[in-house]
Amino acid sequence: MKLIHSCAVFSVFMLTACGGSSSEESSESSSSSYDLTVAFSSTPLVETQLQYAKFAFSAPDAQTYECRLDANDFSYCESGLFLVDLGLGNHRFEVRAIASNGEIGSETSFDWNVNSLFDSSNDDLIATNVMPETVAPNSWRGIIRINCDFAHSSYNDPIVYPDQENAAHLHRFYGNTLVDHTTTMESLYTTGESSCQGNQLNLSSYWVPALLAPLYDPITGQRELDNQGEPAWQVVPAVVGNDEEAHEIFYYSAGVDDLNSIQPVPAGLRMIAGNHATMPGDSQDTSIVRWHCQSWESDDATNPQFSATIPECLAPDRVRMDIFFPSCWNGEDLDSADHKSHMAYPIEHPTTGRMVCPDTHPVAIARPSYHYAFGVKPEVYDPVTQTSKGWRLAADMYEVTDTNHGGLSLHADWFNGWHPEIMQLIVDSCIKQALDCHDGNLANGYRLSGTRPGTQVEPDIINQGKGY
Template sequence: MIKTSIHPDRAEPNSWRGIFRINCDFAHSSYNDPIVFPLQENAAHLHRFYGNTLTDHTSTAASLFMQGESSCQGNKLNLSSYWLPALLAPSYDPTNGDRLIDSQGEPAWKVVPAVVGNDDEAHEIFYYSAGVDDLESIQTIPVGLRIIAGNAMSQPGQEQDTSIVRWHCQSWGSDDSSNPRFSSSIPECLAPDRVRLDIFFPSCWNGIDLDSFDHKSHMTYPVNEGGPNGSYCPASHPVPIVRPSYHYAFGVKPDVFEPQTQSSRGWKLASDMYSTAEQAGGMSLHGDWFNAWHPQAMQALLDNCIKQGLDCHDGNLANGFRLSGTRPGSQFEPQIINAGLGF
């Protein structure tokens, strides 16, 4: 914890009800997924992990607390693990612009790195906020809760709801209240723009299970009726908890853009299981989250920021302290196999 004299402002009307934002550095990348494929090494598509530096296929709630550090602000106060499929760009020959071929004789790909926060330049990529209107009813997230948001199987003709997962160019100035311009696939953003993504996790819990057979049924999204009833949790999942969400930006730069258009044309997710030659990539956008926050730290961000309707940046807990800075993990990058789909 670090002392701070900065007191957060109130959240803007018609925007976040109350919110806490943190920066995280990239920890490592692998073909593991401890929620969907527990104890099965290299069974998933290529993921990029943030948070706990030792997350792998064997990770459990207990191991997250006892092993590793965190690439996120707060370090051991937040040993949670955050992961999502790697964003990939076609590899081109820098001299003639031809598409490169990998060692398997297939078109080559490279990872598009996200703009992540550090102590010099804040770029908050993980938010914790209110998903319902009644702020006092919100509870902390139970230790060990596992959640998946979005559908890894989505493809053309099965586009996802952009209130859950979405893409946009930073230059669009997209905003939920005044300019809801979002895409279910990766848009062609021109350099030096940034491609941005948002993933909103469900925030209504059944109050019993930390996971479920499909890793989703124990959670659901609030009912949003508008008018006097506002947003609230349904009777099937009556417990409103703090809502996690991911917000990433990817620079459209010369080392990853399409040479002719100097844009994000051709980018895809490692989880895309459809041909992106004719269809824009990114329709399989989804994220995984495994909670290992220190309970007192989670309670503080809920009580001081979210319930008070504040907009807390840079890990500011609104009590004269903020979480300590980020740190890198191993930043290990494995070979891209089968366009990111893995073994």
């Protein structure tokens, strides 16, 4: 059973919860030999601000179960049902057991209410009298900027290699602090904190391949060797976590011209932007992934100076990295086999010239994008040129040289774990109103709480970050 937005997405997981109330009716009649009375062992709270719910249930002689939410039709379900994207207000969940001979028991129901986050105080929402300004001409159509601290690093990728530990190249994760190879939509919403503004309201996970620099001896300037006797590498950290320093690491914006057509991103949506397999002799579209020196003052409208590879930026400059995700959804799937096909980039309408979603992917959603800054500092720059010469991504599957610069494999993963009410506000209050919302400002008198560090775990760099 799968219901999007106003209803719910149903996924089968085993979950736990407490509280609640239910009404039960016996399914037995004098002619029945089956006990099909359903009992709940896990329900949400009767009053909650969570827009997901978890149900576990059983009946002594049940062969299968059918469930429905609110006024929807009954359909097959299993105990441990996880419902997301629930709207505000009252809800009713009903389940009935079916015997091996097809006999259907009576419904057992549970009623609960989802309250607005703004009905009571919440530590992740801060009152503010700052009102965002309208976006500048020839700039973003409508946007909110979210700051995040670094959470942790690992060789895991729960989208590409689910349940396979250390199967990927080295990634740096931001957002949900407990993301690993076992992460699912359920665990994303129900466990961990966030290193991003909004904490529990923004449990999304953002990850990118680690940016690496050659490691030199600070005294001699000679290249260091790792434990295998190979040239050693070190991570180049992004400028993150300081809410007072402008680094603007994650944006949500409009990818199409019709702002009113944009919908909130569905809970649990996951996708990849960019191509990790790009090799020398080829390059990616710089409208999707790109590099530039901060000193270039690159701008899409007036100075579109971007590079497909990591430029040699001179200290104390910064290397900038931009990654734009597709913002047109097929309206059905939260993922696809290649983690891309359920999504598409907007196209230019042949008659009007306006940016629209293609017919194959007609649902316009808020567009995530990543914007990192990496300081060209003495501890990471090339000691001779004092530049970012020789930098590479852990995903680069080629030798970086003076002629083959690193960074061709630039890509990123995103797994949506936003609280649906906040995602709705991002769309309605910032994007649709064509505002420039900084610092997690929701344009309704509140902003998201500040960043916090994750575990900050840094594993050893193995095989140039390519992994095991």
